[in-house]
Amino acid sequence: MKTLIKNGRVYDSKNGLEGKYDILIEGNKIFAVEKEIKDQGYQIIDAEGKIIIPALIDMHTHLREPGYEEKETVKTGCEAAAAGGFSAVAAMPNTKPIADNPAVVEHLKLKSEKAAVRVYPIGSITQDSKGEVLSEIGTLAKTGVKALSDDGNPVMNSEIMRRAMEYASAFDLPVIDHCEDENLSQDGVMHEGYHSTIFGLKGIPAAAEEIMVARDIVLAEMTGIHLHIAHLSTEGSLNLVKEAKARGVNVTFEVTPHHLLLTDQAVEDYNPDTKVHPPLRSERDKNVLVEALKAGQIDVLATDHAPHTYEDKLGEFDYAAFGISGLETALGLLYYNFIKTGIIDWNDLLRMYYYKPGEILKIESEGLKQGSRADFLIFNPEREWTVDKNKFKSKGKNTPFAGWNLKGKNEITFVGGKMVYDDRGGKNEILY
């Protein structure tokens, strides 16, 4: 049985698509994309007035399983991804145990088989992500990890980072670093600046990130490995990366939607849902990142989806967990604030949130091409909605965007030719 998506407005300039197209799906593949495909008894989905793009790839997601199933499971995290318009996520290794060995990776792969979206494992750089002894990187590579990261923690020891990069180069895996000098960040809970001063909260200086970005760039240059900077958040980091790229260093970076939309002022009410690593930065940092977005300088957008329980985020700001549940708000926020306003267009979004992550992780990302895997989303640009964390598929309701009114929402997600999410008429349904 073939499915025909009629009359949608398709964006995928890489495949020469921009305008009204019909898309025909057979099995898990795209059978045809043409100006008009005649109905020959297909199952029809009318996408009149809707936008169709390849479903996004989030290369920075915490699925929490195994070990922290109270925060998220592979199942719920992937449902959240499907709802958010993603066909794939890369899962960070900071589970319990850490994904520093094939057993944990195999467990994740097994759990992912039945999940709503595809999951690409990331292995840890060091054993137990302690930054001391290298993980069995070669074995991890064989097991199918797509990148290495100790995310959640930096690799503080420069010698270990150097050796990790050198060693990993044999396996062609990118190294993703969570850049934070822990001696500088210490027990900080928000960005250091005027707001941390008046709120009386311990600050994390921008320098804590920038110093590690600088170090990693130097080491990447020395070892020749592909370095990917996770959740870059400051002007200084951006300048360092730009400069390194100009020199030809193999470095890429990602920015999260929350660092493009919120500043340290959001911590004002001591709302623990604004507590995140790296912290929400200054107005200037945010503006500089938005300028970079506009100028096409950002490589990757990623959520750093970090779900936590209600209790993890309850009470005093100092004691709350770091992290934002981001999969179900990313696309809506990016569309409403940056695409609708003309700062970027759909193809820019695809470059940062589909093609580049696909390229970095070396995973299938051919777009809406005949014969490629049928991963796409159908977006309703007219749909008005309010971020309601209680409707999240994710167990993590920890969003600082609760109550935000947006226009434009993902309504259907197809993964591998199968509709996995349907929100037409507000159904908000995951389909297996």
Next chain:
Amino acid sequence: MSLKRKDFLGLYDVSAEEINQILDTAVAMKDILTRTVKKVPTLRGKTVINLFYEPSTRTKFSFNLAAKRLSADVMSISKSSSSIAKGESLLDTAKTMEVMGADVVVIRHSAPGAAKFLADNISASVLNAGDGAHAHPTQALLDIYSIKEKLGEIAGLKVLIVGDIAHSRVARSNIWGLNKLGAEVAVAGPQTLIPREIEKMGVKVYSDLDQALENVDVVNILRIQMERQESGLFPSIREYREIYGMNAERLERIGKKAMIMHPGPMNRGIEIESSVADSPQSVITEQVKNGVAIRMALLYLLAGREIDNEDLN
């Protein structure tokens, strides 16, 4: 007569009018403290709970006494900070306070924003007795009261706060309050103990104490915590005393009109020499007395929302 707010969490969003209202009320309260029978029935039947998550002697004692002077039923609960993580959450404590019928909960906590969290989760009035480095409004008000009592008008006065500004809720609350009343506030201390961008709060920043002391009317000296030295924020107590300690020589230089304050507890011989603490310019013991009056005023204005002014007589 009452405040148009349920809670009193800091001076950041309090108007000059409200501050003056509290200071005026405190004058009447201080009068009560000078009588032979130092007690009025104003808050009879009201319940005040002192919830102290941080060790405190004088603030807790001051609040206790203030509540008793007004005839409120007062209870004090002390919790060690270490029991917070594993023990009862602040939310559950708040709910317990609620069902126990508290009218005012006074909270001291090491986490900034803890008082606000409590206030958001309880219908009783919450009075912040210090939350981390964020705010300590009753201390600031008693400081302002003490200045006003001695020097008359706040507007135009030059007030210098010396020491560990970064970790000080007293400094922050004083800056908000004094600025609102038109004082010129400056801070002085090692740059490691001056929080970033504090000048945006409307203060001058000095790292040279002697320069900062030129033409000051009031010097408020903060306690220096020994653990700051251990965490590398300044090299030694000896050097701190030398460069930032308030000594007789410096007192001499600023003259007889200047006023010396310290929120206590003092490290005599470190941030303040005994000869300074006990000098005629010092109002340190008067501050303690004024603290009771200010806390009575706030308890009255928060708990006694429906009580008539007459009851103070």
